[in-house]
Amino acid sequence: MFRGGGARVGAVRGWDWFVQMFVHGMSRRQQVLLSQVPLAAAIALVAGVVAVWHPDILAEPLFGAALTGQVLLLALGAAVPWGKAPAGAALALPLLDFVPIGMVRVAGLDTKMQLGALGVVPVVWLAWSGLRPGFCMAAAFLGPLAMVWAPLVLAGSSAPGEYADVMVLPAMMLAAGAVVHLLAAATRDQRRALESARGRLQEALDAQAKEKRLLDTVLETIPVGVQALDASGATAVANRQQYLNKALAGRVPGIGQDWPRVFDLAGAPLPPHRQPVVRAMRGEAFSDFLVRLGEGPTQRVFSTSARPVQGPDGSPDGAVLAFSDVTSLMEALAAKDIFLANVSHELRNPLTSMVGYLDLVQETPGIPTRAEHGLEVVRRNAERLDRLVGDLLAAASGGIDVRPEPADVAAIVRLAVAAAAPAARSAGVTLKDDTQSKALPGMVDPVRIAQLLDNLLSNAVKYTRPGGSVTARAFRAADGIVLEVEDTGIGMSPEEAAAVFTRFYRAPGSRAARIPGLGLGLPIARSIAEAHGGRIECTSTPGAGTAFTVFLPDPPDQGPGPGQQPAAQAERHRSGHQGRR
Incomplete structure (x- = not known):
C-alpha cells in the first residue's frame, strides 16, 4: 500500500489489473490519499442516511466534529508530501481514522446502525501495509478497543461487564487484521517471486536475443553458406550466402531438399541420394565433399561439410551443413598444374x-x-x-605410371644406397644397408621403386646432421614387401609429420636451416607407393630422427616368395629396429 515505485504491467486482468495500473503505478502521496477514500465515502454514506432518517443525530456536535475530522484527514492525505517522509509516517492516518469513527459510533449509538464496523477500514489498511507488523497488529486491536472503551470511560462506567460486552468488536477487528496481514504477506511473497521469475525470464530473453543477434551477425559475416535443418528436413536457419547458393543450385519448391543443378567434379549430374543435403539428413558426417552448383558460366565449385544434430535422447534431430566456395582455389590449382x-x-x-x-x-x-x-x-x-x-x-x-615386372627389391635397395653414398659422405653421414635377405623377389616397377628410394634417401641425408646415420632396409611380410628408411636427423612434430606428403610442403625446421628442396620428393614417393597398391607412413620425433615405412603388397595371384617373414615376426623385426633408434 504505502510502498512507492512502479511495477511492470503484466498480462493480468480484473482486480490484479487495477492494482497494477492504479496502485503500484501511483506515487506515495496518491496511495496514501487512496487509503482514505473508502472510509471517507463510507462516512459520507452514513451522513446521508442520518440526514434522512435521523436528522437529530446530524445536529449532534460530536457527529459534526467526526465529519469535520474525516475531511481534515482526507485533506491531510492529499497535502502532505508522503514520498519524502519516512515510510512509517503514513501509518498515522489509519491510526487517526479511529477518532472520527469512534465519534460517529458514539453519536449513533441510539440507532440500529453498527457504525463501529467502520473500524475495519483502517484495520485493513494497517494490516495490509506491511510496515512494522507488530505495531500494526497491536494498533488493529488497541484502536478499536479505545474506540469502544472511551465512551464508557467518559461516561464514568465502572461495571466490568459493560467493558467486557464491547470486547467482541476489537477481537473481530484483530482477527480480520490477522487474516488480512497473512494474505498481504502471502501476496507480497508471491509478487516478489513473480517479479523475480519475471526478471530472470526477461534476462534469459535478453540473453537469448543477444545470442541470436550475435549468431545472425556471425552467420552473415562469414563468406560460407550455412544451413541448419530440423528433424523433418526443413530449413531452420540459413544465412544469406546459403540462399544465394540455393538459387545457384536451382532448388525447386515442393521437391524437398532435391537440388536439380548439382554436379560432381567431372560435371556429371549428382543423384539426389548423393547430394550433400540428402546425405546430411541420413545422419552422415562428412567434410570437403566437392560438388559443382549451377550451370554454364555461373557454375561454382563448393566444398561441403555436414554434421548431424543429436537430440536429448541421442537420436538424430537434424543436421548443419556448410557450403564453402572453392572455385578460385580449384582454378588456381589447375593453373598451377x-x-x-x-x-x-x-x-x-x-x-x-x-x-x-x-x-x-x-x-x-x-x-x-x-x-x-x-x-x-x-x-x-x-x-x-x-x-x-x-x-x-x-x-x-597428378599421377604416376607404373609398370610392374619381376624384380629383386633387395638389389634395388643396394643400388639406391650405393647411389646415395657420395652425397652421404659429403654430408658426413653414415649410410647403411640393413637388408638381411640377399634376394627379395617381387612384382614392382624397378625404375619407380628406385625413384622412391632415391627420394627417401636423399631426403634423409639432407635432414641428418654430420655424424648421424641413415639406414635402409627391406624385408618380406606376410602379404608383401616392406621398405624402411630411417635417420637420426632433426625430426619433426606430429603435425609436421602428418603434412610431409602434401605437395610443396616444407617443415619450418627445414626452412629455418635453409635446406634446399621443393617439397615434391615425399609426395612423389607416396604416389609411387599408392600406384603399386601400397602405402607409405611417417613417424618422427623432434631431435631424434624420422622413419619412413613403405608397404608394397603382393599381386593377388602371387604367393609368398622366399625369405618371407610371418606377419608377427615382421612386426617384431620392425619394432626392434624402431627401438634401436
Whole structure:
C-alpha cells in the first residue's frame, strides 16, 4: 500500500489489473490519499442516511466534529508530501481514522446502525501495509478497543461487564487484521517471486536475443553458406550466402531438399541420394565433399561439410551443413598444374640437349683433368636439375605410371644406397644397408621403386646432421614387401609429420636451416607407393630422427616368395629396429 515505485504491467486482468495500473503505478502521496477514500465515502454514506432518517443525530456536535475530522484527514492525505517522509509516517492516518469513527459510533449509538464496523477500514489498511507488523497488529486491536472503551470511560462506567460486552468488536477487528496481514504477506511473497521469475525470464530473453543477434551477425559475416535443418528436413536457419547458393543450385519448391543443378567434379549430374543435403539428413558426417552448383558460366565449385544434430535422447534431430566456395582455389590449382607442366616441359628440352653434348665433350680424348672435373660438376648439377624437372612433371601430371615386372627389391635397395653414398659422405653421414635377405623377389616397377628410394634417401641425408646415420632396409611380410628408411636427423612434430606428403610442403625446421628442396620428393614417393597398391607412413620425433615405412603388397595371384617373414615376426623385426633408434 504505502510502498512507492512502479511495477511492470503484466498480462493480468480484473482486480490484479487495477492494482497494477492504479496502485503500484501511483506515487506515495496518491496511495496514501487512496487509503482514505473508502472510509471517507463510507462516512459520507452514513451522513446521508442520518440526514434522512435521523436528522437529530446530524445536529449532534460530536457527529459534526467526526465529519469535520474525516475531511481534515482526507485533506491531510492529499497535502502532505508522503514520498519524502519516512515510510512509517503514513501509518498515522489509519491510526487517526479511529477518532472520527469512534465519534460517529458514539453519536449513533441510539440507532440500529453498527457504525463501529467502520473500524475495519483502517484495520485493513494497517494490516495490509506491511510496515512494522507488530505495531500494526497491536494498533488493529488497541484502536478499536479505545474506540469502544472511551465512551464508557467518559461516561464514568465502572461495571466490568459493560467493558467486557464491547470486547467482541476489537477481537473481530484483530482477527480480520490477522487474516488480512497473512494474505498481504502471502501476496507480497508471491509478487516478489513473480517479479523475480519475471526478471530472470526477461534476462534469459535478453540473453537469448543477444545470442541470436550475435549468431545472425556471425552467420552473415562469414563468406560460407550455412544451413541448419530440423528433424523433418526443413530449413531452420540459413544465412544469406546459403540462399544465394540455393538459387545457384536451382532448388525447386515442393521437391524437398532435391537440388536439380548439382554436379560432381567431372560435371556429371549428382543423384539426389548423393547430394550433400540428402546425405546430411541420413545422419552422415562428412567434410570437403566437392560438388559443382549451377550451370554454364555461373557454375561454382563448393566444398561441403555436414554434421548431424543429436537430440536429448541421442537420436538424430537434424543436421548443419556448410557450403564453402572453392572455385578460385580449384582454378588456381589447375593453373598451377598447367604452369608446372609447361615450365617443366620447356626446361627438359634444353636440359636433354645439355646432357647429350656433355656426353660428347667428355668422350672427346685429351680433355685436361681440371676441365674434366669441371665438366663432371656441370653434369651432376644438370642431372640434379633434370631430377627436379622430373619431379615437377610428376607433380603436375597428378599421377604416376607404373609398370610392374619381376624384380629383386633387395638389389634395388643396394643400388639406391650405393647411389646415395657420395652425397652421404659429403654430408658426413653414415649410410647403411640393413637388408638381411640377399634376394627379395617381387612384382614392382624397378625404375619407380628406385625413384622412391632415391627420394627417401636423399631426403634423409639432407635432414641428418654430420655424424648421424641413415639406414635402409627391406624385408618380406606376410602379404608383401616392406621398405624402411630411417635417420637420426632433426625430426619433426606430429603435425609436421602428418603434412610431409602434401605437395610443396616444407617443415619450418627445414626452412629455418635453409635446406634446399621443393617439397615434391615425399609426395612423389607416396604416389609411387599408392600406384603399386601400397602405402607409405611417417613417424618422427623432434631431435631424434624420422622413419619412413613403405608397404608394397603382393599381386593377388602371387604367393609368398622366399625369405618371407610371418606377419608377427615382421612386426617384431620392425619394432626392434624402431627401438634401436
